[in-house]
Amino acid sequence: MPTRLPPLKALRAFDAAARHMSFARAAEEVGVTPAALSFQIKTLEEHLGQPLFRRLNRAVELTEAGRVLAPGTAEGFRSLQAAWRDAGRVGNNHTLTVTAGPAFTARWMAPRFYEFARAHPEIELRFSASLRPTDFERDAIDVAIRLRRGPDDQTYSVPLAFEWVTPVMLPEMAELYPTPESLTKAPLLVDDALDFVDPPCDWAAWFRAVGISHRPEGATHFSQSDHAVDATLAGAGVTLGRRSMVIKELHEGRLVAPYGIALKPPTHFRFICPKGNETRPAIAAFRDWILSEIDKTSAVSDTLTIIPSEDVPRDLPST
CATH class of the missing domain: 3.40.190.10 (Periplasmic binding protein-like II)
Structure with a gap:
């Protein structure tokens, strides 16, 4: 049984052929002619002492030895490529x-x-x-x-910072909706980007956190958080703003969070x-x-009472 590794060029030819199951496509990948690739694989088979491919009429298939060799060869080249890339980064601080x-x-x-x-x-x-x-x-x-x-x-x-969500709006809109109760009449915008969070941090959960049973209907939904914020800045309505998306606007006063209550999902930016x-x-x-x-903007969070979403009741008691 051979113990000395064969030439790397021959292993590279085998890896490409085993992935493509085609000598022609493998030759194109490694930049040689099909005849040259076939010769490299033949050299590899002679080194091993047994065939790696069965040559069929218009195709090739791996032998048992080829099926054993293929996964390790593929992983070996992936590791080699990663190591080469990492080595190149060591001196690249630019x-x-x-x-x-x-x-x-x-x-x-x-x-x-x-x-x-x-x-x-x-x-x-x-x-x-x-x-x-x-x-x-x-x-x-x-x-x-x-x-x-x-x-x-x-x-x-x-950990960089935990997320929270709280109603945010233009300062002039806050004058129209001074209380959480009045917010039920406001045009609400929905950011669907946190739909995956459980327990939920949506409008219904926020209203329950302040003791109001209200689920907005006919609201405008956005799949991207920044689009919801852009609409809020344009005066289209009130959004349940995520910390990472609205902290700068709150810090600079372009948006306000007038109710002082935020929900915290069980996630951190890392x-x-x-x-x-x-x-x-x-x-x-x-x-x-x-x-x-x-x-720089941590003072904004200090103005809020932040409630973990796990602590928000799933339902409010009937009155």
């Missing part, structure tokens, strides 16, 4: 790729990132607005900002990166900056 949800990127990141750029002109920031599950290796991502219930043992994870990478200068600088930016 580029930082950050992923966050589209609404968070638009509403929180975009208005602030110039402050980071001004403090760190040597770092080139790249944003990837996405909610897809983060794969740092596959997507070449350095940092992810994600809304999660708790830490992930597989990554370095730092700063996430692969373990060990948190000490990279660019990542550490970005983490420290984002924490300092959050602290």
Whole structure:
């Protein structure tokens, strides 16, 4: 049984052929002719001492030995590619790729990132607005900002700030609806982005938290939180604003939260990166900056009575 590894080029040819089940398509992927790829695989088979493919009339299929070899070869090349990419990043402190949800990127990141750029002109920031599950290796991502219930043992994870939701509106609209009871007559906007949260943090839950049984009907719904905020800023109505989406507008007085009651879902925004990478200068600088930016508006939260959503009754007693 051979113990010495065969040439890497031959293993690469086998990996491509095993994935495509076609020598022609594999040859195109690795940049050689089909004849050259066939020769590399034949060399590999001679090294192993048994065939890896059955050559059929118009196709190929793996032998038992090929089926055993294929998963390990594929994983080996994935690991090699990841290690090569990570090694290249070690000395690269000039580029930082950050992923966050589209609404968070638009509403929180975009208005602030110039402050980071001004403090760190040597770092080139790249944003990837996405909610897809983060794969740092596959997507070449350095940092992810994600809304999660708790830490992930597989990554370095730092809580940034817990979310809360509270009714927000233009100051002049607050004069029209001075009490929670009067809010039942207001044009309410619905942000559906937190629909996945359990217990719910929707309008019905907020009204129950202040002792009112009211479920808005005929309200306007938005799938993106930033769109709901844009509509609120345009005077279209009152939205149950998420902290991350409205904190800047509340801090600057463009929106107000007149009732002082907020609900807190069981989630935190977290700063996430692969373990060990948190000490990279660019990542550490970005983490420290984002924490300092959050602290600038912390006084807004101090003006609210924040009720965990778990403490909101599911139903109010009948009167």
